[in-house]
Amino acid sequence: MGEVVRPERCVVAVDGPSGSGKSTVSRRLAMDLDGVYLDTGAMYRAVTWAVLEAGGDLSDPDFIAKVALEAELTVGTDPRAPHFRANGVDVDAAIRGPEVTGAVSAVAAVPAVRRHLVGQQQAIIARHPRIVVEGRDIASVVAPDAELKVYLTASPEARAQRRSKEDAADVTATQADLERRDKLDSSRTADPLRQAGDAIEVDTTGMSIDEVVVRLRELLSSKVQA
Secondary structure: OOOOOOOOOEEEEEEOOOOOOHHHHHHHHHHHOOOEEEEHHHHHHHHHHHHHHHOOOOOOHHHHHHHHHHOOEEEOOOOOOOOEEEOOEEOOOHHHOHHHHHHHHHHHOOHHHHHHHHHHHHHHHHOOOEEEEEEOOHHHHHOOOOOEEEEEEOOHHHHHHHHHHHHOOOHHHHHHHHHHHHHHHHHOOOOOOOOOOOOEEEEOOOOOHHHHHHHHHHHHHHHHOO
16 A cells, blocks of 8 residues: 655644544554544543533533533543543543434534633644644644645435444434534534635545545655655
């Protein structure tokens, strides 16, 4: 699959909607680069878990912001075994459950939450020479100076098939939920889901994980050698 280019320092920003392949591809690319991996979406999920544990009103942005700012997050960046703890609790499984999934867009839409977590994300990026960061606003907000910015996408059907397979869920229900989240994430006032103007779009429909990783390696190689 060709030589792997490992620049001394590089930030790769990977954005895109759920089911586009961001997580798997980003982890694989980070391993190829002998770098680290940051799942910013999981940070929002961990905060959402803390908000749900606190038992307040999900329509109250002040309550959500208070819980988010007080939450103690531990973020593991090993691409082979990323992990998250919130307030001392291992939340790796809980943040992928339906309750958190159903509430995360509302929590992530609160501007104070986004400012707080973006600051944490940028601090993590600054500590690592080679890092692949995935999310929904990486290229536009979190790491606008990234060496490579890509926006992964796929057809709604392909995204639903992938996500339903991961979650062992009904495809139709999964597609409806993805459409709901896309609408919420794209229409929020603070840092909406969108493709940055200088990001390279990669449509992963019909592509294998290996093929997408190779494509991103090629793009990074062309950037760092230009």
